[in-house]
Amino acid sequence: MDAIQIDGVKKSYGKDVVALKEVNLHVGEGELFFLLGASGCGKTTLLRTIAGLEEPDEGKIFFGERDVTGVPTHKREAAMVFQSYALWPHMSVGENVAFGLQERGIQGDELVDRTLEALKGVRLEGYEDRRVDQLSGGQQQRVALARALVVRPKCLLLDEPLSNLDAQLRLEMRTEIRRIVKEFGLTAVYVTHDQEEALSVADKIAVMRDGHIAQVGTPEEVYRAPRSKHVAQFMGETNFLTGKVDWIVHDDHRGYCVRVISAAGEIFQGHVTEPGWKPEVEDSVVVSVRPEALRFDDSGDVINQVYGMVIERVYQGATIQYLVQSDEGVYIQVSELNPRHLREPNEHVALTARQQDVVMLKP
Amino acid sequence: MKRGKAVLITFLVTFFFGVFFLMPVADVLKQAFLDQNGQFSIAYLWIIFSNPIYLEGLWNAFALGVMSTIFTFFIALPLALVSYRWTFPGKKWLTVLVLAPLVLPPFVGAVGVRHMLGVEGALNALLIDLGFMSAAAPTDWLGAGKFWGIVLLNALHLYPILYMNILAALGNLDPAMEQAAQNLGASPWTRFKRITLPLCMPGIFAGAAIVFIWSFTELGVPLVFDYTRVAPVQIFEGIKDLSSNPIPYALVAVMLTISVLVYAVSKVILGRNKLGLSTKPKADIQERKLKGLKGWLISLSFAFVFILATVPHFGVFFLSVSSDWYGTIFPESLTLQHYGEGLGHPLVLGSIKNSLLYASGATFLDVILGVAIAWVIVRSKMWGRNVLDALMMLPLAVPGLVLAFGYLSMSENGGAFSFLIGANGSPALLLIVAYAVRRLPFVVRAAVSGLQQSNVELEEAAMSMGASPARAFWRVGLPLIGTSLIAGAILAFAFAMLEVSDSLILAQQAEHYPITKAIYALLSTLGNGHEIASALGVWAMIFLGVALAGAFALVGKRGGNLFRF
Structure with missing residues (x-):
């Protein structure tokens, strides 16, 4: 249960392919930490570097106080759960789980007890003599988890552990993984490309792009205060509108807040999330508002209000999605929870967002 | 670390290969193109x-x-x-x-x-x-x-x-x-x-x-x-x-x-x-x-x-x-008297014993080399490993006769390979090496196809559970390629048992004859030589038939990958 510290790690393959540009990251003790990004962003490379399966070209990795940079995989005490599970087909479920213990010289009763205990921990009692190929996908996934947990690793590394499961099972297993990680008090690094998975179970998320970390924060921080267009878009659906800074509302301990006027004269007011970026008056900015942050309201409030016409609607039961074309001509997604009455296409509407839901980003 | 090992293995294997394959071939070519005065001709x-x-x-x-x-x-x-x-x-x-x-x-x-x-x-x-x-x-x-x-x-x-x-x-x-x-x-x-x-x-x-x-x-x-x-x-x-x-x-x-x-x-x-x-x-x-x-x-x-x-x-x-x-x-x-006579014939029992020794020695050598080479080819990221792969397939292109000739001239009259000739002229080591070099492609292919089909993550998982790379290969990698490796080994063994060119050319004293040379010798003896030769042949065939059936039963339909060169 160590913290993981990653200092200036770089990794490239050959001359042209840069997998990790320069990654600095701190994973706190007992944290369930997510590496989130599209495929090819370097998240799996980073995980494999932590596991010792790849060696960084530059930089250092610490488990707690210990520098593990040159330490081979088998001496790191970092157990990994692979995307393919990598269960050994020539061993039974029990043998798979017992493997790590045997490698640590554990024998006899203790070996048996701890193996069975680990299987119990993932709710697979009585499966120890099964062959691996006799298990369902979800069961295999849990064997892989038990195999990693049984050795009481310093940290647990998970590489898209749920990507081979169907939707229903994915939902069950992600809460299950969180339960286990918290129960054992493990430091866990979890790689995924599924933002919903990350938002729902992570303590902290690092959003990666092109081999670097774009943003680190709690799920709420990265969702509600994304620091770039990329993060805003990657974390969920959002609307981007453009405008020029008209007035700097405040620049103090409450943050940097600006008022922006679009070409059509709409007025937006919200926070600048990127630290160190302070747009001046007349600078161009992108306004990001999530569909669920917009509501139909023509109270006459002029700030953060857009007028437009309903183009299309998609009824989804719990929510309803509207596509609205603003008077300026920009398409805007709106989602309304538990809609009272449905709006028809061609209906003129006014949309309003609260100031704390409006984010100002670099164009 | 991994690269270092790969380079070391490659170096050793290439050295072995250079000495026991390229040199004899070069020797043959030299003999063919140099006249008495050592001039190219x-x-x-x-x-x-x-x-x-x-x-x-x-x-x-x-x-x-x-x-x-x-x-x-x-x-x-x-x-x-x-x-x-x-x-x-x-x-x-x-x-x-x-x-x-x-x-x-x-x-x-x-x-x-x-x-x-x-x-x-x-x-x-x-x-x-x-x-x-x-x-x-x-x-x-x-x-x-x-x-x-x-x-x-x-x-x-x-x-x-x-x-x-x-x-x-x-x-x-x-x-x-x-x-x-x-x-x-x-x-x-x-x-x-x-x-x-x-x-x-x-x-x-x-x-x-x-x-x-x-x-x-x-x-x-x-x-x-x-x-x-x-x-x-x-x-x-x-x-x-x-x-x-x-x-x-x-x-x-x-x-x-x-x-x-x-x-x-x-x-x-x-x-x-x-x-x-x-x-x-x-x-x-x-x-x-x-x-x-x-x-x-x-x-x-x-x-x-x-x-x-x-x-x-x-x-x-x-x-x-x-x-x-x-x-x-x-x-x-x-x-059934020929079988009885055969057992009494000095050539027969001796040749079976000799062939078993030569073939198992060669197979043993092949398995060790084959696994090491396959590991370099499939698992390491060493530069030029494809060249190594191609190099290892070369014995297929070189007729057995050529190699046999190279070995012959290099082991005669105090040549470079005369150290392989044992006491009283035993060609055991020479034949083991000769068989091994010629059958190496089969074992390399078997091990390579086995390794390619088993996911590298399986070994990585073992390492992340605390097994050293060597232990991971021993406990996970090797068992998983076991069947195709055994099949390749049996095939190499079967071919070595019945190898003709090296056997006929390199075994020169009757007490060191392998089966094929014994059969050839028996064929030219008068009396019931043909019948005894046939009895010996039948023994060899039964033996090999069983071995091969075993090999293919082991690998099943994918056995053909052993022959994809």
């Missing part, structure tokens, strides 16, 4: 190309190679297609049985053929009995048809190589390719012609190249048939005055050039089209069940090929249990 080549007897020998060898390959193709392709697509009664056993001829030594079979097709042989006796032939003027089948006899024997011996190659190519095809064509409205014939066959071409070429080189350089069969106007036999005969005569070396150089050319061409064609050959097909091919008459017809044709291929060996069997087989259809009376 093409005089010997000129002698060959201006001598009609040598030219005829080369031409005959080439023609034997081409015709054998064509015959092989026509046996192998239908069998492979049928067994890929359909199930039929007894398929499980028949598909293993049709592989058996590969290890039944044609060299031994030829003895049987001589007794069946000779002037006083079984066929003539049958024809005379039936009244189709006059007893006074029997046909000399072998006199007239030696060439075609050899072609037939080669084809019936070598078709399993091509069969396995085609089957493997088919097995590695993603069935979705054909299904897509079907879905777009292609008829079965169009699908075969436009999708399946083109995608299988690499496999067919790979197999055909090996079959060609094998039959082009075949020594045993022509020798037993007394077909002397063929290059390998001319070379073999030339050993007798080796020290003074550079002509055999020059002939060897010519054969080597042709073989390497053919191999290189097949490699180029093979290298062109890798698309669509996924190592792991997404879906399994649906084998259709052929019921009723059709199914039985297919079964019958498989059985027919097997029986045809083994007729010579049945001949050997009859010969081994006959007290007298001369001018009759079947032996006049049966006896």
Whole structure:
């Protein structure tokens, strides 16, 4: 249960392919930490570097106080759960789980007890003599988890552990993984490309792009205060509108807040999330508002209000999605929870967002 | 760390390979191109190309190679297609049985053929009995048809190589390719012609190249048939005055050039089209069940090929249990006395013991080298590992005769390899190394295909559970490639047991003869030499048949990957 510290790690393959540009990251003790990004962003490379399966070209990795940079995989005490599970087909479920213990010289009763205990921990009692190929996908996934947990690793590394499961099972297993990680008090690094998975179970998320970390924060921080267009878009659906800074509302301990006027004269007011970026008056900015942050309201409030016409609607039961074309001509997604009455296409509407839901980003 | 090990292994293996493969080959070439004064000269080549007897020998060898390959193709392709697509009664056993001829030594079979097709042989006796032939003027089948006899024997011996190659190519095809064509409205014939066959071409070429080189350089069969106007036999005969005569070396150089050319061409064609050959097909091919008459017809044709291929060996069997087989259809009376006599014969027991020693030594060496090489090729990221891969396949392109010659001249008269000759002239080490080098490609292929099919993550998982890389390979990597490795080893062992060129040329004292040389020696002794030779041959065949069946039962349908070079 160590913290993981990653200092200036770089990794490239050959001359042209840069997998990790320069990654600095701190994973706190007992944290369930997510590496989130599209495929090819370097998240799996980073995980494999932590596991010792790849060696960084530059930089250092610490488990707690210990520098593990040159330490081979088998001496790191970092157990990994692979995307393919990598269960050994020539061993039974029990043998798979017992493997790590045997490698640590554990024998006899203790070996048996701890193996069975680990299987119990993932709710697979009585499966120890099964062959691996006799298990369902979800069961295999849990064997892989038990195999990693049984050795009481310093940290647990998970590489898209749920990507081979169907939707229903994915939902069950992600809460299950969180339960286990918290129960054992493990430091866990979890790689995924599924933002919903990350938002729902992570303590902290690092959003990666092109081999670097774009943003680190709690799920709420990265969702509600994304620091770039990329993060805003990657974390969920959002609307981007453009405008020029008209007035700097405040620049103090409450943050940097600006008022922006679009070409059509709409007025937006919200926070600048990127630290160190302070747009001046007349600078161009992108306004990001999530569909669920917009509501139909023509109270006459002029700030953060857009007028437009309903183009299309998609009824989804719990929510309803509207596509609205603003008077300026920009398409805007709106989602309304538990809609009272449905709006028809061609209906003129006014949309309003609260100031704390409006984010100002670099164009 | 990983790279360091890979480099070390590569260095050691390349060194071994350079010394025991490239040097002997280079030595042969040197002998062929240097005159008495050590000057480069093409005089010997000129002698060959201006001598009609040598030219005829080369031409005959080439023609034997081409015709054998064509015959092989026509046996192998239908069998492979049928067994890929359909199930039929007894398929499980028949598909293993049709592989058996590969290890039944044609060299031994030829003895049987001589007794069946000779002037006083079984066929003539049958024809005379039936009244189709006059007893006074029997046909000399072998006199007239030696060439075609050899072609037939080669084809019936070598078709399993091509069969396995085609089957493997088919097995590695993603069935979705054909299904897509079907879905777009292609008829079965169009699908075969436009999708399946083109995608299988690499496999067919790979197999055909090996079959060609094998039959082009075949020594045993022509020798037993007394077909002397063929290059390998001319070379073999030339050993007798080796020290003074550079002509055999020059002939060897010519054969080597042709073989390497053919191999290189097949490699180029093979290298062109890798698309669509996924190592792991997404879906399994649906084998259709052929019921009723059709199914039985297919079964019958498989059985027919097997029986045809083994007729010579049945001949050997009859010969081994006959007290007298001369001018009759079947032996006049049966006896087991030759087996008894054989056991008492000084050559027989000794040669079995020798062959077991040589073959197991060579197999042991091959397995160690093969696993190490495969690990470098598949698992390490060392630069140039593909070159290593290609290098390890070279023994396939070099005729056994060439290597045997190199070893011979390097081990004689205090040459570089004389340290391999043991006390009282035992060639054990020399033969072990020679067998090992020639069979190494089989073991390397087996280990490589095994490693490629097992996911590297399985070993990484073991490491992340705390196993050192060596332990991970031992506990996870090796067991997973175990079956294909064992199959490759058994194959290498079987071939080593029946190796002809090295055995005939390098074993010079009777007490060190391996089985093949003992059979050859027995054939030329008077009295019941043929019968005892046959008894020895039968023992060897039973032994190998069991070994091979075991090997293919182990690896199943994917066994063909052993032959994908």
